[in-house]
Amino acid sequence: MKRLLISLACFGVFLIFFVSCYYDNEEALYPTLTNTCDTTNVTYSVTIAPILSNNCTVCHSGSAASGGISLTSYSSVQTVASSGLLINALTGSGVPIMPISGALSACKVTQVRIWIKAGMLNN
Ligand code: HEC
Incomplete structure (x- = not known):
């Protein structure tokens, strides 16, 4: 016992x-x-374009781009960003949240904000 x-x-x-x-x-x-979020080295080519090509261009490219919005070239992204529509879509403010499957990480949204605030450079 x-x-x-x-x-x-x-x-x-x-x-x-x-x-x-x-x-x-x-x-x-x-x-x-x-969980590191790089907020200091945000550039179009290294940060923003990959975010969009990994999460958005499956629907937003070519002649049949969803919502008539293509996100494959710098100039089209710059246009959508400067109108405020890009951030509105990423945050679901007034338009359906993008991607449709669910919001991007807070880090990615922050990086897009930083890029826009810095003047949407083609860097
Ligand atoms: C699975 C397909 C799909 C993916 C992935 C997707 N979208 Fe969309 N997106 C759509 C569709 C469909 C619409 C049109 C919705 C509508 O007008 O009701 C749309 C609309 C939009 C609009 C216009 C909103 C408006 O009402 O004017 C923007 C901006 C946008 N998407 C950005 C993005 C961004 C940025 C990403 C990636 C982070 C993304 N989308 C990922 C399908 C997608």
């Missing part, structure tokens, strides 16, 4: 050890490793 109690106690200690380690994953311990 005593042995059983001891082994149960050992098992309990083990269990607590495992449960307490559950959240010890890299992401939780070092959020900056995976």
